[in-house]
Amino acid sequence: MKIAAAIRKKLGVILSTLLLVVVSFALSATPAAADSHVVKMGSDSGQLKFVPESITVSPGDTVRWEMNKLAPHNAVFDATGIPNKSATLAKELSKDKLLFSPGESAEVTIPEDAPAGTYSYYCQPHRGAGMVGKLVVE
Numbered sequence: 001m002k003i004a005a006a007i008r009k010k011l012g013v014i015l016s017t018l019l020l021v022v023v024s025f026a027l028s029a030t031p032a033a034a035d036s037h038v039v040k041m042g043s044d045s046g047q048l049k050f051v052p053e054s055i056t057v058s059p060g061d062t063v064r065w066e067m068n069k070l071a072p073h074n075a076v077f078d079a080t081g082i083p084n085k086s087a088t089l090a091k092e093l094s095k096d097k098l099l100f101s102p103g104e105s106a107e108v109t110i111p112e113d114a115p116a117g118t119y120s121y122y123c124q125p126h127r128g129a130g131m132v133g134k135l136v137v138e
């Protein structure tokens with residue numbers, strides 16, 4: 001009965017592997033999956049805008065600003081424009097490095113302790129032209 005024992009052993013390995021896959025999938029799927037959001041800098045039609053101008057995000061989500069048209073752009077938050085008026089959080093969220101080439105991008109992860117509310121940001125070179133955006137943190 002050597003063969004039967006070998007088969008049983010193999011079956012055991014297969015079953016435990018299967019169990020491991022199922023369990024690890026269940027564990028990784030449990031916390032609300034973080035979303036990633038993309039905001040274009042400069043509209044396709046050539047306007048000085050963030051597209052979309054307002055997005056709704058959750059803590060843990062990532063936001064990626066992508067250079068599109070009419071460079072240069074950046075995305076800057078001020079303490080006055082965020083719910084808890086924290087200069088530290090504003091700095092943490094800001095991507096003040098200017099982006100020039102289409103496809104260049106800057107990404108930020110919304111901190112888990114970011115308070116809910118509306119966060120306003122702007123592009124430093126084009127703030128006067130109305131290039132402002134909003135993140136609504138839920």
Ligand SMILES: [Cu+2]
Nearest residue numbers: 072073123126
């Ligand atoms: Cu700009």
